[in-house]
Amino acid sequence: MQKPLIHLSDLDRTGTWIKYRNGLCESCMATCCTMPVEVKLGDLVRMQLVDPFEAEGEPPKQIAKRLMKAGVVSHFNFKHSIYTLARRANGDCRYLDPQTRRCTIYATRPNTCRNHPTIGPRPGFCAYRNR
Numbered sequence: 029m030q031k032p033l034i035h036l037s038d039l040d041r042t043g044t045w046i047k048y049r050n051g052l053c054e055s056c057m058a059t060c061c062t063m064p065v066e067v068k069l070g071d072l073v074r075m076q077l078v079d080p081f082e083a084e085g086e087p088p089k090q091i092a093k094r095l096m097k098a099g100v101v102s103h104f105n106f107k108h109s110i111y112t113l114a115r116r117a118n119g120d121c122r123y124l125d126p127q128t129r130r131c132t133i134y135a136t137r138p139n140t141c142r143n144h145p146t147i148g149p150r151p152g153f154c155a156y157r158n159r
Contacts, residue, residue, distance in 0.1 A: 037155040039063065045153040048145045052156055058129040059155040060144055061121040065113040071138035072111065113138070 092104035103112040
């Protein structure tokens with residue numbers, strides 16, 4: 029019996045990433061979910077972290093302060109109004125289930141995640157690591 033091929037991409041070396049194809053995520057360890065996730069205010073509203081009324085009336089800086097205090101956001105880029113989601117100590121996205129390695133907010137996930145790997149450090153490729 030032949031052993032399955034093990035592929036271990038190095039997140040920091042995009043040359044080790046493989047070309048994305050449909051179905052690849054089914055056997056992946058969700059390596060992409062260890063990369064920083066930049067989101068916009070609309071993403072935070074969809075994720076139900078910010079109320080639509082708050083988004084309309086509150087300055088982004090104030091929203092960022094509240095979300096940083098709550099540990100949801102780790103950084104806010106004032107110039108571009110981009111929030112970076114906080115991650116767990118091991119680098120995983122806070123919305124990644126540690127056992128199943130699946131997104132717990134898949135239906136409301138941010139656009140950055142929705143568009144991966146079309147956008148990102150190496151468009152069309154992903155840091156696939158099989159289970």
